[in-house]
Amino acid sequence: MIPCTIDHLHLRSPNPRAAAAFYAEVFGATIKGEVMNGAALRMIVDLSGLTLFIEEVPATTPTPPTPPFVGYEHIGLTVKDIAAAMAEVKARGLTVVMDIKELSPQLTIAFIEGPDRVRIELLQRS
Numbered sequence: 223m224i225p226c227t228i229d230h231l232h233l234r235s236p237n238p239r240a241a242a243a244f245y246a247e248v249f250g251a252t253i254k255g256e257v258m259n260g261a262a263l264r265m266i267v268d269l270s271g272l273t274l275f276i277e278e279v280p281a282t283t284p285t286p287p288t289p290p291f292v293g294y295e296h297i298g299l300t301v302k303d304i305a306a307a308m309a310e311v312k313a314r315g316l317t318v319v320m321d322i323k324e325l326s327p328q329l330t331i332a333f334i335e336g337p338d339r340v341r342i343e344l345l346q347r348s
Contacts, residue, residue: 238278251270
């Protein structure tokens with residue numbers, strides 16, 4: 223076993239400032255800074271304790287395929303009231319991938335699409 227802790231999740235975007243602003247505006251993330259990684263801008267964002275590095279790529283970079291696919295699939299975010307969260311998502315005109323679905327009496331989920339086709343799962347656990 224290799225002991226470890228989470229350091230960051232690295233995302234790619236043709237517009238990292240806009241992607242960082244999305245997480246700040248929609249989920250209350252904090253933009254911690256920006257650095258240059260060679261010629262690429264990297265935004266550093268704190269999303270509820272998870273550090274996101276959102277790094278610039280050319281606009282011609284391929285987007286991910288439609289899930290399911292092998293590898294990274296989505297970010298899961300716990301919310302207290304999934305109905306209220308989804309009402310805000312819809313009021314903002316964000317893309318709903320899967321509306322609210324109760325998987326069990328203890329777990330309700332929904333999926334939305336963030337910038338650059340990043341899938342975000344909203345979960346309400348009781």
